[in-house]
């Protein structure tokens with residue numbers, strides 16, 4: 001059972017896990033803002049595994065809609081986890097770098113205490129806690145700065161703005177690793193395959209939180225510069241070069257939700273537990289851009 005198949009990660013998972021029988025209830029069949037309806041939906045579908053990339057992801061809007069964000073990111077997750085525990089199946093859930101406050105100097109490890117600084121981060125952290133409390137077999141995959149060919153994201157916004165404007169200001173004091181929906185989906189595919197068909201036992205043996213991001217780190221500003229420079233090879237006409245992308249401090253770009261300055265997540269645990277590699281963010285971005293260039297309808 002795959003939720004959120006219309007979202008970035010959900011869409012990539014639907015494509016990547018196509019070899020499995022996927023039941024993908026959309027918002028009409030399973031509205032996660034109605035957690036009371038989740039148990040009966042899971043019972044009807046009777047899945048072998050629940051994968052939940054669906055979430056309330058509008059970080060700034062969440063400040064004004066904390067109750068809706070809580071229902072979807074905490075209470076719906078609690079209901080999914082309780083259903084998974086009841087039926088003895090696993091739950092794969094996605095979480096975020098925003099469970100941290102970003103004040104640590106180094107990359108965050110799974111064992112670091114959480115301390116969210118906005119509503120979205122708090123509701124996601126509480127969703128994690130609900131899963132742990134439920135007793136189900138789970139993988140919580142914390143990722144960061146997600147982009148891909150489908151859906152809205154920073155990459156697409158920059159590519160559009162560079163065609164419309166002569167200059168851009170982008171924050172240069174937040175650091176993280178852009179991670180493509182494709183890398184997330186391929187990594188989960190490999191993690192599932194390692195179970196050799198005994199997925200619940202496999203998840204029970206490896207239950208836990210894992211950080212799943214691309215390697216390396218960058219700032220939003222350097223990321224935007226790389227995107228602008230890549231535009232000619234994508235066949236896109238840009239009105240600016242990376243010299244026209246000015247770096248600014250977060251304080252000069254106030255948003256409703258505060259964001260952590262350090263979003264870097266250590267991925268050793270995932271790589272060592274499942275014996276897999278994660279590409280550098282720039283390499284994964286190049287691959288995504290090459291795919292976009294070969295299918296222009298996706299940008």
Ligand SMILES: NC(=O)c1ccc[n+]([C@@H]2O[C@H](COP(=O)([O-])OP(=O)(O)OC[C@H]3O[C@@H](n4cnc5c(N)ncnc54)[C@H](OP(=O)(O)O)[C@@H]3O)[C@@H](O)[C@H]2O)c1
Nearest residue numbers: 004006007008009031032033054055057094096143145146
């Ligand atoms: N985007 C990022 O930069 C980022 C960073 C770190 C972690 N994450 C986490 O990664 C996961 C995937 O993120 P994403 O970027 O793929 O998200 P996304 O593109 O915003 O997609 C969200 C999905 O959730 C569904 N959804 C929202 N509210 C719903 C509701 N009430 N009932 C049913 N479905 C609902 C949406 O359905 P509709 O199409 O019907 O709206 C959509 O399919 C999330 O857990 C997110 O918290 C994301």
